[in-house]
Amino acid sequence: MTLYMVGLGLSDEKDISLRGLETVKNCDLVYLESYTSKLQCSVSDLEELYGKKIILADRELVEKRAEEIISNAKDKDVAFLVIGDPMCATTHVDIFMRAKEKGINVNVIHNTSIISAIGVIGLEVYKYGKITSIPFLNENIKAPVEVYGMNKRDGLHTLFLLDLDPINGKFMGIKEAVEYLISNNADENVMAIGCARIGTNDAVIRVDSLKNLVNYEYGGAPYCIVIPGKMHFMEEDALKLWKE
Numbered sequence: 348m349t350l351y352m353v354g355l356g357l358s359d360e361k362d363i364s365l366r367g368l369e370t371v372k373n374c375d376l377v378y379l380e381s382y383t384s385k386l387q388c389s390v391s392d393l394e395e396l397y398g399k400k401i402i403l404a405d406r407e408l409v410e411k412r413a414e415e416i417i418s419n420a421k422d423k424d425v426a427f428l429v430i431g432d433p434m435c436a437t438t439h440v441d442i443f444m445r446a447k448e449k450g451i452n453v454n455v456i457h458n459t460s461i462i463s464a465i466g467v468i469g470l471e472v473y474k475y476g477k478i479t480s481i482p483f484l485n486e487n488i489k490a491p492v493e494v495y496g497m498n499k500r501d502g503l504h505t506l507f508l509l510d511l512d513p514i515n516g517k518f519m520g521i522k523e524a525v526e527y528l529i530s531n532n533a534d535e536n537v538m539a540i541g542c543a544r545i546g547t548n549d550a551v552i553r554v555d556s557l558k559n560l561v562n563y564e565y566g567g568a569p570y571c572i573v574i575p576g577k578m579h580f581m582e583e584d585a586l587k588l589w590k591e
């Protein structure tokens with residue numbers, strides 16, 4: 348039997364690939380990893396399309412009881428659904444490795460990730476440096492600005508992911524992230540891009556100085572911010588599309 352790690356993409360229930368959909372329909376158990384991103388549809392929308400009951404796997408289930416998911420795959424076909432791409436999150440690579448070590452068949456069905464879809468803003472994806480996350484509890488946290496400093500030195504673009512706690516309906520907004528960056532000495536006048544719900548039909552992308560990003564309406568989560576590194580003139584032209 349097999350553990351299928353299936354990417355759901357970034358939008359609603361219809362973003363799953365045909366291969367993913369066929370697989371989920373044939374699985375005995377279907378888990379949804381529900382804590383690293385935000386679905387743009389309800390769990391019941393997924394259940395209706397798949398014709399399956401979904402077991403919500405929060406951080407505790409995935410990180411502490413991953414063995415339960417893995418051992419079920421010894422004698423059942425198990426789907427582990429992940430918003431975005433299943434391999435674009437460290438915890439999921441861990442499940443993949445642990446299942447393989449136990450001799451369980453693992454099959455990954457990829458999908459769009461924020462890490463690929465961010466290409467839509469017009470900065471070349473292969474010119475990004477290290478990705479960094481701004482956590483909710485960030486009073487003494489310097490890693491995001493240190494990563495930005497390194498990327499900047501190398502002329503690379505920086506993608507800032509913003510913390511979220513979907514189970515409790517908490518999502519760090521653009522304003523909070525901008526405040527964190529400016530209070531940690533990022534130049535408030537540097538050009539930056541504020542993004543919401545990339546990959547959906549109502550994605551919002553705004554280009555302005557870092558401090559002015561807070562002046563726009565972004566709608567619902569999830570959000571991220573990009574600060575460009577050294578730009579080719581075609582990248583500069585592309586960003587003009589998102590200026591108001």
Ligand SMILES: C[S@@+](CC[C@H](N)C(=O)[O-])C[C@H]1O[C@@H](n2cnc3c(N)ncnc32)[C@H](O)[C@@H]1O
Nearest residue numbers: 430431432435460461508509544545569570571
């Ligand atoms: C752990 S990452 C998501 C990983 C996911 N497996 C993937 O492949 O996209 C979650 C963070 O990415 C960002 N993010 C995810 N989806 C997004 C979207 N559609 N638009 C903007 N930011 C997004 C948010 O900052 C969110 O907190």
